[in-house]
Amino acid sequence: MTTNPKRSAKQPEHPLDDLIRTDRIPHIWCPGCGIGTAFSSCLRAIKATGLPYNRFTMVSGIGCSARGAGYIKLDSFHTTHGRAIPFASGIKMARPDLKVIVFSGDGDLFAIGGNHFIHAARRNMDLTVICVNNLTYGMTGGQVAATTPNMAKSTTTPLGNPDSPFNLPLLAYASGASYIARWTILHTRDLTTAINEAIMRKGFSFIEVLSPCPVNYGRRNKEKPIDTLKLYQDRTITKNGADPARAEIDFDRGVIIGKFIDIDRSACDDRYCEINRPCSDD
Amino acid sequence: MKPAVLTGEHYITGDIACAEGAIAAGCTFFGAYPITPATEIAEHMAERLPDVGGTFIQMEDEIAAIASIIGAAWTGAKTMTATSGPGFSLMMENIGLAVCTETPCVIVNVQRTGPSTGLPTMTGQGDMMQARWGSHGDYELIALAPSSPQDCFYQTIRAFNLSEKYRVPVLVMADEIVGHMSEKVVIPDAGKIKTVNRPTPVGRKDRFKLYEPGPNGVAPMPAIGDGYNIHVTGLTHDERGYPSMSVEAQEQMLARIKNKIRNNLNDIVQTETYRMDDADIVVVSYGISVRTGLAAVDRARAMGYRAGLLRLVTVWPFPEAMIRAIAGRIKGFVTVEINLGQVHYEVERCAGGQAAAHLVGHAGGKIIHPDKVLECIQREFERA
Numbered sequence: 001m002t003t004n005p006k007r008s009a010k011q012p013e014h015p016l017d018d019l020i021r022t023d024r025i026p027h028i029w030c031p032g033c034g035i036g037t038a039f040s041s042c043l044r045a046i047k048a049t050g051l052p053y054n055r056f057t058m059v060s061g062i063g064c065s066a067r068g069a070g071y072i073k074l075d076s077f078h079t080t081h082g083r084a085i086p087f088a089s090g091i092k093m094a095r096p097d098l099k100v101i102v103f104s105g106d107g108d109l110f111a112i113g114g115n116h117f118i119h120a121a122r123r124n125m126d127l128t129v130i131c132v133n134n135l136t137y138g139m140t141g142g143q144v145a146a147t148t149p150n151m152a153k154s155t156t157t158p159l160g161n162p163d164s165p166f167n168l169p170l171l172a173y174a175s176g177a178s179y180i181a182r183w184t185i186l187h188t189r190d191l192t193t194a195i196n197e198a199i200m201r202k203g204f205s206f207i208e209v210l211s212p213c214p215v216n217y218g219r220r221n222k223e224k225p226i227d228t229l230k231l232y233q234d235r236t237i238t239k240n241g242a243d244p245a246r247a248e249i250d251f252d253r254g255v256i257i258g259k260f261i262d263i264d265r266s267a268c269d270d271r272y273c274e275i276n277r278p279c280s281d282d
Numbered sequence: 283m284k285p286a287v288l289t290g291e292h293y294i295t296g297d298i299a300c301a302e303g304a305i306a307a308g309c310t311f312f313g314a315y316p317i318t319p320a321t322e323i324a325e326h327m328a329e330r331l332p333d334v335g336g337t338f339i340q341m342e343d344e345i346a347a348i349a350s351i352i353g354a355a356w357t358g359a360k361t362m363t364a365t366s367g368p369g370f371s372l373m374m375e376n377i378g379l380a381v382c383t384e385t386p387c388v389i390v391n392v393q394r395t396g397p398s399t400g401l402p403t404m405t406g407q408g409d410m411m412q413a414r415w416g417s418h419g420d421y422e423l424i425a426l427a428p429s430s431p432q433d434c435f436y437q438t439i440r441a442f443n444l445s446e447k448y449r450v451p452v453l454v455m456a457d458e459i460v461g462h463m464s465e466k467v468v469i470p471d472a473g474k475i476k477t478v479n480r481p482t483p484v485g486r487k488d489r490f491k492l493y494e495p496g497p498n499g500v501a502p503m504p505a506i507g508d509g510y511n512i513h514v515t516g517l518t519h520d521e522r523g524y525p526s527m528s529v530e531a532q533e534q535m536l537a538r539i540k541n542k543i544r545n546n547l548n549d550i551v552q553t554e555t556y557r558m559d560d561a562d563i564v565v566v567s568y569g570i571s572v573r574t575g576l577a578a579v580d581r582a583r584a585m586g587y588r589a590g591l592l593r594l595v596t597v598w599p600f601p602e603a604m605i606r607a608i609a610g611r612i613k614g615f616v617t618v619e620i621n622l623g624q625v626h627y628e629v630e631r632c633a634g635g636q637a638a639a640h641l642v643g644h645a646g647g648k649i650i651h652p653d654k655v656l657e658c659i660q661r662e663f664e665r666a
Contacts, residue, residue, distance in 0.1 A: 021513070024524060054507045059353070070513055070525060075506040077356070078515035078525075079349065080379050086313075086346035090353030090361070091506060093337045094311045098357075098506060116349075119342040272339075276332035 019043045019053070021073050028067055032218075032225040034185035034211030038132045039068045041188050041209075042103060045195035046074075049099075056099045059088040061113060064139045064213075065105035065132035072103075082112030085120045088127050089268075096269040099128070099199055106133040106147040110166055114146065121175035124203040126267040130195060131168065131206070134213035135249075142216030149249065153220040165249065168208045169260045173244040178203030180244060180261040184210040184232040187257065194259060203267045210255070231255075286334045287472035296431040296460040297322035297364075299467045300390055301330060303438030304362050306469070308477050309388070310336035311361040313350035315343055315369060318403040319458040320392040323364035344369035348376040348389065355385045356514065358505035360442055364390035366458075367409055368399065371416070377451055378417030379516045381539060384449040384493065384501065386480055388441045391453060392461035393569075395646030405458035406646035407569055407620040413453050414598045420536060422543035424550055425453040425598035427568040431465045437595070443478035444550060448542055449500050455597060457620070459570040459649055483510065492523035493535070499542035543599055552595040553604060557583060561590025563663050564608055566629050567618040568594040570649055575618050578655035585656070586665040597625065605632035614638030616658050620646050638662065 014020070020043070029035050046056055056074045060066035062081035069076040079087045084102045092100045102109075109117055109131050120127060136154060137143040144154040144161050147168070151160040172180045179201040183191040191209060198205035212218060212228035223231075235251040240258040247256050266274075287306045294302070301323045304312075312331060314324035328338045337354075341347040344365050351361035365373060370391045380387055391413065395406035409416075413425045424444050428437040434456060441452040483490055483502040492512050493501045501521075504510040517525040518532045543550065557579055558564070567575035575591045582589035592608070594601060605628075609615070614637045617626040622643045630639035642658050644650050 021511075021524075053511075054509050057506050070515060073511050075356075075511060076513050077353070078513070078517065079352075080375050080516060083345060083349040083376065086341055086349035087353035089339070089341070089346070090311070090313060090350030090355075091357055093339050093350070094354035094359045094361075095357040095506060115342055116346055119346070272337065277335070 016040060016043045016047070019046060019073050021071055024071055027071055029064060030215045032212060032214035033064070034134065035065050035068065035132050037185040037188060038130065038191065038209040038211055039071070039103070041191040042068070042101070042130060042195050043072065044192045045199060048192070048196050049199055051099065055097065056101065057091060058101045058103055059084045059091065060102065061104045061108035063105040063108045063137070065103060066108055068103045082108055082116065084108065085113060085116040085127065085129065089120055089125050092126055093269055093272070096126070096273070100126070101199065102127055102129040104131065105138070106131055106135070107137045107145045110168065111146040118171070118175040121172055121177040121204045121206070123268040124176060124178055124265060126202055126204070126269055128195070128198045128205045129207070130209060132209050132211045133168065134211045134217060136213050136217040138213045138216050142220060167244070167248045169244040169247040172206040173261055176204070177206045177261065178263050178265055179205035181259040182208040182210070182247065182257050184236060184257060185212070186229055186232040197262070201262065202270070203265060284330070284333045285472070287475060288469050289471050290469060292467045292469065293464055294431060294467050295322060295462055295464050296428065296434040296456060297392065297462065298326050299431040299434040300364070300438045300454065300456065300461070301326035302469060303435040304388070304442065305330050305334055306475050307360065307439040307442035309360045309362050309442060310334060311351060311354040311359045312336070312338045313347040313354070313361070313363045314338065314340045315347045315365065316340070317366045317369045319394060319461045320364040320366045320390060322461070323390060323392070344372040345376065348373040351387045352376060352380050352383070352385050355387050356506050360386070360446065362388040362390065364392065366392050366394045366403065367396045370409055370412065374416040377423070378419060378421065380451040381417065381421045381423055382516050383514050384503070384539070385451070386445040386449050387451050388438065388445055389451055389453050390438070391455050393455060393457040401647045403458055404647040405570060405620060405649065407457055407571065408624070408646055410455065410597060410619070410621065410624040413455055422540045422599060423450050423453065424448070424543065424596065425455050426595060427455045427597050428460055429569050429572040429593065430460060431463065432467045434460060435467055435469065439475060439477070443476070446478045446480040447500065448546065449480060449503055450543065455569065457570050491521045493519065493521045493538065495538055495542070499538065499545055547599060547603070550596060551599060551601045553601055554593040554595060556591040556593070558590035558592065561588050562613045562666065563587055563589045563616065563659055564612055565589060565591045565616045565618060565655060566594065566625070567591065568597050568625065571618045571620060574650045574652050574655060577652035578659070581652060581656055582659050587659055587663060588666040589659065594625070600628050600632070602632050605629055606634065609633040609636040612637050613663055614640060616640045616642055616655060618642045618650055618655055620644050620650060
């Protein structure tokens with residue numbers, strides 16, 4: 001029996017292998033999906049902090065993006081639908097020294113979990129929330145989401161979505177987030193830098209990552225995988241410090257990407273300690 | 283700063299006693315959402331937790347409150363939330379998450395009347411079946427029912443201890459009367475309060491499996507940051523904690539979740555008896571209705587009935603073996619509860635036709651008068 005030399009050769013180690021549960025690969029994400037790209041940006045950003053890995057934990061809800069927590073080799077939590085943020089808030093308030101990252105999708109964070117998002121932002125809970133926004137419910141087969149563009153087709157709006165989507169950076173800004181950025185999976189270096197900044201920024205950090213779902217969104221909206229990426233390349237406007245009110249996703253007009261907000265204000269756990277632990281040594 | 287254990291005699295409500303029990307048991311994290319008649323527990327915890335270096339947070343709803351305590355539990359903390367019927371309903375999905383991920387935590391339900399908003403906020407015991415089966419899927423958990431403020435103190439400590447020992451959410455099923463009435467509560471010396479901590483892993487980290495059961499069927503539990511790189515999921519998972527979409531993994535996981543409770547019933551199930559030695563009519567009760575039962579038993583005895591009381595301190599898991607054993611030697615059971623039949627049907631099931639099973643129930647809003655129990659006894663049984 002002959003062996004394919006390519007197979008028998010020792011596979012070179014991937015530079016992110018120390019952060020991946022390699023025994024859980026292959027992952028579930030479809031060909032053309034952008035979650036993996038967003039996920040590896042997140043891993044690179046974690047690595048770039050230089051902090052020990054046991055100071056990190058990742059929490060996710062339910063959905064395609066939420067499966068990320070199952071592939072990262074950190075203490076990681078795959079919780080109930082929509083509840084990643086309050087779960088993560090419990091961790092953060094009980095162990096303020098931890099870097100708590102929420103990695104989940106738009107359906108999870110902004111429909112069923114929308115209330116938790118605005119309240120964690122209001123409190124300036126020291127979390128890094130990464131939302132992979134693919135404009136749809138991918139795992140359940142492409143239903144309309146709180147982020148689906150008006151008139152877009154989905155399995156539950158077969159003739160077009162009558163509603164308007166959230167402008168997520170504006171929602172985060174109005175709720176009180178300290179750091180707000182939006183990138184696409186085509187802008188991996190900027191995205192990695194942004195996640196790194198968000199991790200190091202004390203307070204509620206929010207990063208929206210535009211990401212294609214060719215199987216469940218693109219297919220129904222006459223958008224081939226390459227078309228989506230071309231939109232990300234040609235129809236985005238990189239602008240730091242832009243007004244979040246102008247951040248609606250309209251590729252005809254151009255979609256603003258970049259860092260919207262980066263401000264320093266005290267976080268929930270700091271203020272709780274200040275008020276309730278006046279006698280502590282620090 | 284007050285100490286964790288406020289040794290001495292106090293005149294306090296069941297809600298406050300419950301909060302003090304939690305602090306004495308080592309609780310350091312409380313996720314709250316206000317709801318009458320459980321709010322006083324949250325208010326007291328907000329005041330007391332900083333004394334012991336703990337953390338209180340009022341979340342945006344009950345779903346967030348329970349999610350926060352499950353998350354916080356994985357930092358190694360003993361955690362708790364308290365609510366009443368409507369909030370209890372909202373917590374159900376995440377109670378399932380705590381069961382599935384084997385996360386120790388304590389949920390207090392100071393019951394009021396339902397369904398829906400019901401009679402805010404008059405007493406009820408209508409959440410007993412929801413406590414047992416309210417989250418989807420099949421599982422085991424533990425529910426205790428305090429019947430006085432003093433009992434609130436002790437049962438809350440016991441709830442934490444059982445929760446830690448078996449890595450399971452434990453429900454403290456109080457009710458509005460027990461929660462709101464003031465009575466003498468004696469808090470013993472700190473040294474006399476037994477507290478239990480969850481089993482923690484030893485040995486090589488690279489060989490560690492998150493759900494490999496120890497001798498009593500319970501797997502050791504590391505905390506975030508301990509270096510075990512744990513993955514915790516509400517998906518069906520194998521012993522490593524990894525999702526596994528197989529029938530075998532489901533069978534194995536559910537067997538562990540059920541057996542760690544079913545194989546330790548002697549430790550978990552607790553009952554109390556009153557005038558039971560020669561009784562042939564057994565009043566079964568729990569929570570505030572125990573007081574109805576006690577009065578009724580004494581009066582039935584005075585009237586010539588051989589009545590006794592069986593108090594369920596642990597309601598879930600249900601003391602099946604005990605009810606079956608008693609059923610063989612008595613005329614019948616009378617279950618007293620402020621609902622229209624919940625635990626009664628469990629008693630009837632375990633009586634198995636060997637003894638009669640009657641219900642003295644009430645739609646809710648007030649404690650059941652002992653006369654109602656006497657009426658039932660007189661109607662259904664003959665004097666000894």
